[in-house]
Amino acid sequence: MKKLLLVVIILTAFFQTKAQVQSNNANSLVLKVEGGSIKGFLHQDIVSFKGIPFAAPPVGQLRWRAPQPVIAWEGVRDATNFANDCAQAAFGPNADSISKTSSEDCLYLNVWAPSKTNSNGKLPVMVWIHGGAFMFGSGAQADFSGDKFAKQGIVLVTINYRLGRLGFFAFPALSKEQPKEFKGNYAYMDQIAALKWVRKNIAAFGGDPNNVTIFGESAGGVSVQSLISIASAKNLFQKGIIESGGGRNGVLTGRPINKENADSYYPVSAETIGMNFAKRYGITETDEVGLAKLRALTVAQIVDKGQEIDASSGATTYAGPILDGQLVVETAQSFYNSNKPSNISIMIGSNSAEVPAGFVNAQNKEELFSLFGKMKEEARQVYDVDGNTDFGQILSMVNTDKVWAEPARFTANAITKKGGNAYVYLFSYVSPSMKQYMRYGAAHASEIAYVFNNLRSRNNDPISEVDKEVSIMMNTYWSNFAKYGNPNGSGLANWPKYSTQTSQLIEFLGDGKAIGENDPKKKRLDLIQKAVETGNLH
Numbered sequence: 001m002k003k004l005l006l007v008v009i010i011l012t013a014f015f016q017t018k019a020q021v022q023s024n025n026a027n028s029l030v031l032k033v034e035g036g037s038i039k040g041f042l043h044q045d046i047v048s049f050k051g052i053p054f055a056a057p058p059v060g061q062l063r064w065r066a067p068q069p070v071i072a073w074e075g076v077r078d079a080t081n082f083a084n085d086c087a088q089a090a091f092g093p094n095a096d097s098i099s100k101t102s103s104e105d106c107l108y109l110n111v112w113a114p115s116k117t118n119s120n121g122k123l124p125v126m127v128w129i130h131g132g133a134f135m136f137g138s139g140a141q142a143d144f145s146g147d148k149f150a151k152q153g154i155v156l157v158t159i160n161y162r163l164g165r166l167g168f169f170a171f172p173a174l175s176k177e178q179p180k181e182f183k184g185n186y187a188y189m190d191q192i193a194a195l196k197w198v199r200k201n202i203a204a205f206g207g208d209p210n211n212v213t214i215f216g217e218s219a220g221g222v223s224v225q226s227l228i229s230i231a232s233a234k235n236l237f238q239k240g241i242i243e244s245g246g247g248r249n250g251v252l253t254g255r256p257i258n259k260e261n262a263d264s265y266y267p268v269s270a271e272t273i274g275m276n277f278a279k280r281y282g283i284t285e286t287d288e289v290g291l292a293k294l295r296a297l298t299v300a301q302i303v304d305k306g307q308e309i310d311a312s313s314g315a316t317t318y319a320g321p322i323l324d325g326q327l328v329v330e331t332a333q334s335f336y337n338s339n340k341p342s343n344i345s346i347m348i349g350s351n352s353a354e355v356p357a358g359f360v361n362a363q364n365k366e367e368l369f370s371l372f373g374k375m376k377e378e379a380r381q382v383y384d385v386d387g388n389t390d391f392g393q394i395l396s397m398v399n400t401d402k403v404w405a406e407p408a409r410f411t412a413n414a415i416t417k418k419g420g421n422a423y424v425y426l427f428s429y430v431s432p433s434m435k436q437y438m439r440y441g442a443a444h445a446s447e448i449a450y451v452f453n454n455l456r457s458r459n460n461d462p463i464s465e466v467d468k469e470v471s472i473m474m475n476t477y478w479s480n481f482a483k484y485g486n487p488n489g490s491g492l493a494n495w496p497k498y499s500t501q502t503s504q505l506i507e508f509l510g511d512g513k514a515i516g517e518n519d520p521k522k523k524r525l526d527l528i529q530k531a532v533e534t535g536n537l538h
Contacts, residue, residue, distance in 0.1 A: 018493065028080070029115070033201045035070040038079040040111075046150045047115045049205075050108075050140070051083030054197035055190065057105035057473050058162060061286055064169055064180045067107060067193040083108035085138035086163045087299045089306030097300045099136075104166065105297045109159040110139055112146030113205040124213065124482040127166075127198060127237070128158045129191060131218030131244075131445065134163050134252060134320060135306055141283045148453035152479035155207035158197060161190035161223075161333030165302050166317050170257050170270035173291035182271060184257055184322035188230065191223055195236040197342065213239040213482040215347075217448055221245015222252045222321075222332075225411070228344060229335035232327060239485055241478065242348040243451070244404050244444055247332055247411035248532065250405055251359065254323040254331045264538070270322045276315040280304070292484030335469045336414030345485045346415050347478075349505070350404035352442030353396045359403045365391050373536035375527070382527045396440045397524065402537065405521060406528040422498040423487055424505035426521070429512055431469055433461035447508075466512035473514060 007185035018064060027042040030115035033052065040049035045135040055067035064067060084103035114123070128144055130137040139158030142282045146156030152171055159374035159494075161167060175183055182189055199209045214237045216224050221242040227233040228240055246253070255273075262269075281301060322328065330338075362368035365384060368391075372379040383394045383396030405426075412422035427447045431437045438446070453475035455463050477495065484526040487495045493514040503519045519525065 008109075010166045026275070031204050032205060034197065035077075036073045036175055037076045037305065038242045039076050040113055041080040046112060047116050047205075048110065048112045048146070049079040049188045050081055050113065052077075052079055052109050053083075053107060054109050054159070055107040055193045056378065058107060058166070058186070059104050061295065063104070063166065064171075064174055064185070065184060066189050078402065082110065082140035083160075085140060087166055087303055088136040089303050092241075098303050101140075102138075106138075106160050106162070106191070107167050107190060108139075108159055109197065110156050111144070111155065111202075111205050112150040113155045113207065114150050114153060116308050121203070122207045122208040123153055123212045124479075125198060125202050125207040125209070126158065126478075126482045127195065127214045128156065129161070129214060129216035129220035129223045130158070130217060132163070132222040134167060134187060134437050135223075137163070137219075142456070143448050143452055143454050145202045145454050148475050149479060150477065153204050154479055154482055155202060157194075157202070159194040161194070163187065164275060164306065165304075165318055166299075168322055169274055169279065170275075170319060170324070171291060171294065171323055171371075172271055172286040173272035173288050174274070175257070175271065177288070177291070180323065182232075182327035184319075185328050186322040188223070188321070188327060190228060190476075190494035191450045192225065192230070192233050192236065193477045195233065196229075199236055200477045207233070210238070211236040211482075213241060214449050215241030215243070215478070216245065217243035217304050217445060218245065219252060225323065225332035226254075226328065228346075229332050230328060239345045239481065240347075240412065241481065242408070242500065243447060244347060244350050245348070245408075246404060247336070247348075247414075249333045250322055251330050253333070254328060255319050264481060268316055270319040270324075271449065272318050274312075275317050276310060277304075277317040279313075279315075280317055297448060307337075327487050328424060332411070334506045336411060336418075340418075341413065342418040343419040343420050345481075347423045347425065347481050347487060348408045348411055349427060350400065350427040351447060352400070352426060352443040353438065354400040354404050354444040356392065356396050356440075357399055360395070360398050362395065365394065368395060371537060372531050373533070373534045375531050376517045378527060379531070382523055395442045398528075401521065401524050401528045402532070406525045406532070409503065409519070409525055410529070413500050415498055416498060423481070423495055424503075424506040424519075424520070425495075426505055428510050429508045430510060431458065431467050432464050437509065441510075447474070451478050470508065470512045474508065 003538050029040045029042045053070050084106045085101050085105045086106035087098050087102045122238050144158050149156040170184045222245050224240045224242045250265050256262045257269050258269050261267045283290050288309045367375045369379045397492050412424050415422045427442050450471045452469045480489045481487040494515045494516045495506040506516050
């Protein structure tokens, strides 16, 4: 998995940095939430509260336990600075510990809201679930500041959730302890705990607990897909936005907890992987003795520099999302293919050139088209009809279509058939300052700064006027969807509602304009769908 996700991690890290702590030389505002009173940061018409605990610190004996209730505090808690990120590897070849801004004590969230509201307000709420391959990231990254959403009349929440082996882990003794608790998917449990906190507390910030939109990118988008299909998350949100979050099985979609060779994408069970990891530190017991030894490891040992494979044995040591049979009983694709109803409204889409490679890999055109099996010549006719298309461009297109674009269409089709509404987008815009780095189109995570309207200079180039226009436009579409379940509004190009008959979407074009249109990639996505569903492309 690590080789598959490395490109995604690098791209996401490029577009996301940790936010700077704001000055305390401003007015403050005190609110009461679950656990006690908090003091926020009031600046102009926006109030922000940072580092609010939504669960007890998952440390010591609470490592690999479902999130526990918030521990109450005395007095007024300072909520003007971000809290810890969840434990994750530090970047750099000599990084032997975890990131300096991260810790195992990390279950905190952040809120931005218009200041001219009160506890009786009914503002729409958006909850951002960050990406990072479930291995890194946090709700405190600079691109995720909620000021611009708050100016649109939105209460914006960003959350942390446990990452890596702290977020997804199975072990025989863990499966037996605390029989009434869910097991394995601690990251999803954290996300659900945060949504429950929102439901109980968001009215204090002027938000409407009955108008909640969850949205996320990459692993955050996968999380939205999963939460739609998890029964325990039902009624905690009404709408979802999935940015580059797939929808089909294969990437970050769920490994059986204790069954071997039960899934073609994930043949090794999560419990076996947990035992592989234990052996990495000489722990051979699989009972409570072995579990106690695992809980005694340092957080740096658990993170293990972000390694997913034991270099000495070659054994897989990180599971990723788990089909535990209780909390997560099926993948998103399984849910979408079922007869279970869903009236949720979604926005979903992908970027035009997500990655150069990493998921579908080949060294040349012949090798790449051979991966389509019996559909080899069909693939050649779709992706390289005249034989002159650059191999790098074709490889990027196939990776983008297979992992993100076609699964997004599959999801939109499924939601529509279930009685929900879907709006599909294609993000093709590349800033003038980034065109030298994005030869084939918009890369993974490049839309995030525009969605949040949090632009910053790249490569010391000034922010262009077109950048600003695209940013305001996208932030408004996303805000409108949170408000009304429909992204359209005054002064915006019409975004057609998706239907299985027309497959229309909105494209954010390379010149910065937006246009509602028939899917320009339809032939490519039809090919991918056929290749995947017939088993020709795995």
